[in-house]
Amino acid sequence: MTTLVTHAEALTGLLASWLPRQRWFGDKQREIDDVQVVKADLWFDDFAAGGPRLEHVVVGVASGGRVERYQLLVGLRRELPERLDHARIGEVEHGLWAYDAAHDQDLTGQVRDLIAANADLDGVRFRHEPGAVIDTSLGSKPISAEQSNTSVVFGDEYIMKLFRKLDRGVSPDLELHRALRSVGSGHIADLYGAIEGELQNAPVTYGLVQRFFANCADGWSMATASVRDLINEPDMPLEELGSDFSTEACRLGQAVAAVHTDLVKALGTEVVPADRLDSVVAGMNARLDAVLRRVSGLAPFEPGIRRVFAEVARHGEPVIVQRIHGDLHLGQVLRTLTHWVLIDFEGEPARPLPERVAKMSPLRDVAGMLRSFDYAAHHLLVGNVEADEINAAADERVVEWADRNRAAFIEGYSKDGVTLADPEANPVLLRALELDKAVYEVAYEYDNRPGWVDIPLRSIARLAT
Numbered sequence: 001m002t003t004l005v006t007h008a009e010a011l012t013g014l015l016a017s018w019l020p021r022q023r024w025f026g027d028k029q030r031e032i033d034d035v036q037v038v039k040a041d042l043w044f045d046d047f048a049a050g051g052p053r054l055e056h057v058v059v060g061v062a063s064g065g066r067v068e069r070y071q072l073l074v075g076l077r078r079e080l081p082e083r084l085d086h087a088r089i090g091e092v093e094h095g096l097w098a099y100d101a102a103h104d105q106d107l108t109g110q111v112r113d114l115i116a117a118n119a120d121l122d123g124v125r126f127r128h129e130p131g132a133v134i135d136t137s138l139g140s141k142p143i144s145a146e147q148s149n150t151s152v153v154f155g156d157e158y159i160m161k162l163f164r165k166l167d168r169g170v171s172p173d174l175e176l177h178r179a180l181r182s183v184g185s186g187h188i189a190d191l192y193g194a195i196e197g198e199l200q201n202a203p204v205t206y207g208l209v210q211r212f213f214a215n216c217a218d219g220w221s222m223a224t225a226s227v228r229d230l231i232n233e234p235d236m237p238l239e240e241l242g243s244d245f246s247t248e249a250c251r252l253g254q255a256v257a258a259v260h261t262d263l264v265k266a267l268g269t270e271v272v273p274a275d276r277l278d279s280v281v282a283g284m285n286a287r288l289d290a291v292l293r294r295v296s297g298l299a300p301f302e303p304g305i306r307r308v309f310a311e312v313a314r315h316g317e318p319v320i321v322q323r324i325h326g327d328l329h330l331g332q333v334l335r336t337l338t339h340w341v342l343i344d345f346e347g348e349p350a351r352p353l354p355e356r357v358a359k360m361s362p363l364r365d366v367a368g369m370l371r372s373f374d375y376a377a378h379h380l381l382v383g384n385v386e387a388d389e390i391n392a393a394a395d396e397r398v399v400e401w402a403d404r405n406r407a408a409f410i411e412g413y414s415k416d417g418v419t420l421a422d423p424e425a426n427p428v429l430l431r432a433l434e435l436d437k438a439v440y441e442v443a444y445e446y447d448n449r450p451g452w453v454d455i456p457l458r459s460i461a462r463l464a465t
C-alpha cells in the first residue's frame, strides 16, 4: 500500500500555503522555509470501494531557524463532495484530492473506532481509559471555536481533541487529566481515551477523548455578556444587574481551589527556598526580554516591570510549587448545569514543554484568572469607535466590574481554606505573576489579534507603576 510519502512533494508544496491559513498554526508571523513529511501512515482505506482513505501525517515545518512538528489527518478522495470543499488542501496527483479529514465524519468515526477497539497501528496506541465505554454509533462534527488544536464532538457525548503542534513528551493535558481522574476530581471533563505513540525517539500525544458537556456556557461568554449589560444599563448598580457575574466568579474560585488541591493530592508539591527565588525572577525577566525584542510598545514599561519582578526575590518568602493548569482564563472554564469545569491543561501554547510541566506557584493560575476578568471588562472598549462616545462613564464601570469579580474570585479561592497559597497574603508574588502573564499576552495578541494588544498594555501600565 502506498502512503502519502509517495505524494510527499506535492503535499508539502500545498501545505506551505495551506498551513498559515489554519487558526491552529503557530508561527504565522514567520515565513515558512521548508515543509517535510516526518511520518505518514495509513489509518483507514476504503479506496477499493470508491470511498475515502485516511492518512496520519506528521510534518516538520522549518521557519526562522526552528523546526516545529504538526499533526495532520489527511483525507484522500477521487472526488471531493461539496460538504468537504472548505477542508480542501489540494490535488496531490491528477484527480486525487487531499483534505483535512478532521472535517469528515466518515473518517473521524474511524479514529474513534480505533480507540474503542484499543487498536495498535504502526506503533500508534489507541486506548480507551479503564472503565470507559466508547459508543461507536455516534456521528461527529468539528467544533467551530477558535482554538490551538482541532476538536471533534461525537453526538453530545464525547469530544476528541487532535493535537496540532506536537511536543516531544506526553501532553500535560493528558497527563493532568489522568492524574485528576485518579483522585476523582469533580471539576474536570472525565477522560475517556487517548492516542499516543513515539516520534523521533520521544513519547508523543496525538489526541484525547473526554466527556462533552452539551449544555454548558464558557466563562468568557458569561462574563462578557455581563459586561455588555452593564454598559447598556449605565444607571443600574452592578449588584442589581440580572447578569451580575460575581456569584459565579466566587464559585469559580472554589472550583479552581478544588482542582489545585486535587493536583497536590495526585502529584505532590516542592518548595522553592527564599535564596533560590532569583531563578524565578530570572525566568520572568527572560520572558520579558523575548517580548521586548519583538514588540516595541512594551519598552516604556520595562523599568517598572523589572522593579515588580525584583521585589519577588527581595521579599524573600519561600514559594510552595505544584502542578497547575498553566494557562487559566475565562475561555478555559465551562459552567455546566451544576458546576464549573476546567478544561485544556496544556499550559501556555508558546512555552516549551519542559517549562509547562514544571511545578509552579498555584498563584500563577489565580493571576491568569485575574487577568481574564480584566480582559472581559475592557475588550469591548479597546479600539471601538462606538465605545469612544460612551467611554468615560463606561470605563469607570468596567473597572468597577473587574474589581468586583476579581475580589469575588479570590474570596471563592480562599473560602474553603484548602489551597497552598492565599492570594491576599502574597500580594508581591501575585502582582509579579499578573505582570508576567500580561507580558505573555502582549506577545500573544501581537501575533494573533493585533487590535487587542492595548488590553494587556494598559494593564501593564497600571501594574508596573
Ligand SMILES: Nc1ncnc2c1ncn2[C@@H]1O[C@H](COP(=O)(O)OP(=O)(O)O)[C@@H](O)[C@H]1O
Residues within 6 Å of the ligand: 143, 145, 146, 147, 148, 149, 150, 151, 159, 161, 189, 210, 211, 212, 213, 214, 216, 218, 331, 332, 334, 343, 344, 346
Ligand atoms: N468537555 C467539553 N465539553 C464541552 N465543550 C468543550 C469541552 N472541551 C472543550 N470544549 C470546547 O472546545 C473549545 C476548545 O477546547 P480546548 O480544550 O480549549 O482546545 P484547544 O487546546 O484547541 O484550545 C473550548 O473553548 C470549549 O468551547
Ligand SMILES: O=P(O)(O)O[C@H]1O[C@H](CO)[C@@H](O[C@H]2O[C@H](CO)[C@@H](O)[C@H](O)[C@H]2O)[C@H](O)[C@H]1O
Residues within 6 Å of the ligand: 147, 148, 220, 327, 329, 330, 331, 332, 344, 347, 348, 349, 368, 371, 372, 373, 375, 376, 441, 444
Ligand atoms: O485558549 P488557548 O490555550 O489557545 O490560550 C491562548 O489563547 C487565549 C485567547 O483565546 C489567550 O487568552 C487571552 O485572551 C482571553 C480572551 O480571549 C482572555 O480571557 C485571557 O485572559 C487572555 O490571556 C491565552 O493567553 C492564550 O494562551
